[in-house]
Amino acid sequence: xxxxxxxxxxxxxxxxxxxxxxxxxxxxxxxxxxxxxxxxxxxxxxxxxxxxxxxxxxxxxxxxxxxxxxxxxxxxxxxxxxxxxxxxxxxxxxxxxxxxxxxxxxxxxxxxxxxxxxxxxxxxxxxxxxxxxxxxxxxxxxxxxxxxxxxxxxxxxxxxxxxxxxxxxxxxxxxxxxxxxxxxxxxxxxxxxxxxxxxxxxxxxxxxxxxxxxxxxxxxxxxxxxxxxxxxxxxxxxxxxxxxxxxxxxxxxxxxxxxxxxxxxxxxxxxxxxxxxxxxxxxxxxxxxx
Amino acid sequence: xxxxxxxxxxxxxxxxxxxxxxxxxxxxxxxxxxxxxxxxxxxxxxxxxxxxxxxxxxxxxxxxxxxxxxxxxxxxxxxxxxxxxxxxxxxxxxxxxxxxxxxxxxxxxxxxxxxxxxxxxxxxxxxxxxxxxxxxxxxxxxxxxxxxxxxxxxxxxxxxxxxxxxxxxxxxxxxxxxxxxxxxxxxxxxxxxxxxxxxxxxxxxxxxxxxxxxxxxxxxxxxxxxxxxxxxxxxxxxxxxxxxxxxxxxxxxxxxxxxxxxxxxxxxxxxxxxxxxxxxxxxxxxxxxxxxxxxxxxxxxxxxxxxxxxxxxxxxxxxxxxxxxxxxxxxxxxxxxxxxxxxxxxxxxxxx
Numbered sequence: 017x018x019x020x021x022x023x024x025x026x027x028x029x030x031x032x033x034x035x036x037x038x039x040x041x042x043x044x045x046x047x048x049x050x051x052x053x054x055x056x057x058x059x060x061x062x063x064x065x066x067x068x069x070x071x072x073x074x075x076x077x078x079x080x081x082x083x084x085x086x087x088x089x090x091x092x093x094x095x096x097x098x099x100x101x102x103x104x105x106x107x108x109x110x111x112x113x114x115x116x117x118x119x120x121x122x123x124x125x126x127x128x129x130x131x132x133x134x135x136x137x138x139x140x141x142x143x144x145x146x147x148x149x150x151x152x153x154x155x156x157x158x159x160x161x162x163x164x165x166x167x168x169x170x171x172x173x174x175x176x177x178x179x180x181x182x183x184x185x186x187x188x189x190x191x192x193x194x195x196x197x198x199x200x201x202x203x204x205x206x207x208x209x210x211x212x213x214x215x216x217x218x219x220x221x222x223x224x225x226x227x228x229x230x231x232x233x234x235x236x237x238x239x240x241x242x243x244x245x246x247x248x249x250x251x252x253x254x255x256x257x258x259x260x261x262x263x264x265x266x267x268x269x270x271x272x273x274x275x276x277x278x279x280x281x282x283x284x285x286x287x288x289x290x291x292x293x294x295x296x297x298x299x300x301x302x303x304x305x306x
Numbered sequence: 307x308x309x310x311x312x313x314x315x316x317x318x319x320x321x322x323x324x325x326x327x328x329x330x331x332x333x334x335x336x337x338x339x340x341x342x343x344x345x346x347x348x349x350x351x352x353x354x355x356x357x358x359x360x361x362x363x364x365x366x367x368x369x370x371x372x373x374x375x376x377x378x379x380x381x382x383x384x385x386x387x388x389x390x391x392x393x394x395x396x397x398x399x400x401x402x403x404x405x406x407x408x409x410x411x412x413x414x415x416x417x418x419x420x421x422x423x424x425x426x427x428x429x430x431x432x433x434x435x436x437x438x439x440x441x442x443x444x445x446x447x448x449x450x451x452x453x454x455x456x457x458x459x460x461x462x463x464x465x466x467x468x469x470x471x472x473x474x475x476x477x478x479x480x481x482x483x484x485x486x487x488x489x490x491x492x493x494x495x496x497x498x499x500x501x502x503x504x505x506x507x508x509x510x511x512x513x514x515x516x517x518x519x520x521x522x523x524x525x526x527x528x529x530x531x532x533x534x535x536x537x538x539x540x541x542x543x544x545x546x547x548x549x550x551x552x553x554x555x556x557x558x559x560x561x562x563x564x565x566x567x568x569x570x571x572x573x574x575x576x577x578x579x580x581x582x583x584x585x586x587x588x589x590x591x592x593x594x595x596x597x598x599x600x601x602x603x604x605x606x607x608x609x610x611x612x613x614x615x616x617x618x619x620x621x622x623x624x625x626x627x628x629x630x631x632x633x634x635x636x637x638x639x640x641x642x643x644x645x646x647x648x649x650x651x652x653x654x655x656x657x658x
Binding site for chain 2: 051099102103106108109110112113114116117118119120121122123124125127128132238241242245274276279280283284286287290291294
């Protein structure tokens with residue numbers, strides 16, 4: 017029983033990071049209809065920037081944090097401007113493949129700049145682990161879970177209360193009508209990618225605190241894809257629920273059945289969701305017209 | 307193909323439908339095949355190995371091209387289906403002592419069946435969601451090979467595959483295995499070119515162009531989609547089986563997501579929905595890859611300080627950049643350029 021609860025707690029905490037990454041994907045998908053396959057690489061870049069500013073340049077932690085977030089927002093902007101804007105109106109396969117190829121390209125660039133060795137981040141998260149009733153909560157996981165919740169609430173407020181958020185929701189509904197109403201759709205695209213870069217940067221730093229900074233970080237992004245589809249591609253709430261669910265199921269499968277099961281459980285969930293409920297739990301159903 | 311060489315008229319339906327219409331085309335084809343089949347006599351082993359790799363990749367990409375280029379279903383799992391074929395063939399020959407020639411059809415069939423299973427979501431989802439379903443295959447299949455099936459596949463410790471034999475002749479060296487791979491690749495190209503000229507191929511194209519319209523016209527969309535997945539995976543299975551007997555050591559890491567992206571990239575660079583495009587794309591990217599390796603080796607011998615990183619970083623950067631540039635600037639691929647060249651050649655000296 018104790019063990020089971022521990023797995024669930026761990027899953028919930030790790031799920032926080034998946035939810036955070038999933039939020040980034042949903043944010044971009046809602047306004048641009050492009051699935052962000054390179055979010056893993058954006059996370060890796062965020063973590064590497066932070067490591068470079070804090071350890072190599074010896075900047076203070078707060079400054080390196082802000083600079084790293086700004087830099088990963090810049091990566092998002094660059095990707096959007098250079099590769100995805102020329103593809104507006106092109107078939108789906110182009111945007112899928114261009115993001116996958118960019119992922120490969122960014123891996124190469126990161127390898128060229130920072131090398132292939134694993135690096136340690138400085139100790140930037142205060143606090144210690146918490147034990148409640150024999151269940152251990154690691155403090156970095158608590159931080160990531162908490163930050164995921166904060167980002168979730170901020171994102172909801174942003175969508176509900178700000179003009180830019182309203183413009184983004186309008187763009188999500190229809191690019192053409194939004195443009196006709198005087199919304200600069202290209203600016204919205206750029207804003208979405210920059211915000212996604214910031215979110216990915218936060219996720220990357222939190223993960224790197226636990227796993228170290230290396231090429232491996234980009235693989236974690238792949239685990240967020242099932243979470244996004246589970247909740248529905250265009251639902252902010254879905255990303256949160258999907259992330260947590262995938263985290264918990266993954267930990268349960270890995271702990272109770274076999275460690276290697278944790279690798280593929282998210283994808284088995286993905287297949288089942290696609291067959292049973294293709295739009296995800298909270299996704300908008302699209303009806304096809306001739 | 308509105309433009310014909312000057313003076314070429316069709317006098318029967320057979321002539322109208324033929325792939326090769328003129329004597330020059332026949333001569334070029336025969337000369338090309340003769341050069342291809344006599345290559346082991348004068349090309350060095352390194353080149354032959356590159357040709358072998360091109361042949362195997364070509365088979366995989368041809369299958370993918372039928373699924374994506376003609377039937378319009380995106381697949382990011384071609385390498386995983388290749389793994390199914392490779393391991394079927396490897397286990398049958400290494401553990402049960404079958405001959406390569408019996409294992410090859412089994413590999414094709416097993417990969418085909420697995421492909422149909424992972425194609426099942428295409429009943430309900432399409433486009434991007436289907437890409438995710440095949441992405442799931444790309445993670446699930448190698449994990450299954452590496453862990454629960456470890457007893458028969460040896461997992462990450464590599465499975466050693468025996469050399470294919472006919473009678474007493476063993477196909478060991480690059481030149482010998484070339485004699486197996488290239489004829490099969492040529493045969494599969496011939497099939498791929500002709501499958502899409504039949505009723506089945508036209509049904510695929512109808513589904514690609516508009517699914518609902520195809521269904522209204524009486525095309526059984528689901529059956530044809532599964533058939534497309536089956537054909538695609540059969541091609542992957544054959545490619546995998548050849549890969550197994552060419553490498554002679556199998557590891558689940560040989561069939562990763564990156565390899566699947568390579569195959570889709572080859573298809574895009576060559577040109578979607580074109581058999582000639584598949585040939586161009588595979589040859590272009592494989593030769594580029596080889597050239598990059600040679601260039602990096604030279605570069606890292608000049609700038610020794612960067613050496614290790616350079617080798618690891620250069621390949622992905624070049625490959626990613628080529629794909630991105632092709633999608634942005636020439637989404638119709640090399641096949642389109644080839645068509646433009648052929649037309650301008652035919653109507654020379656006029657500009658239009």
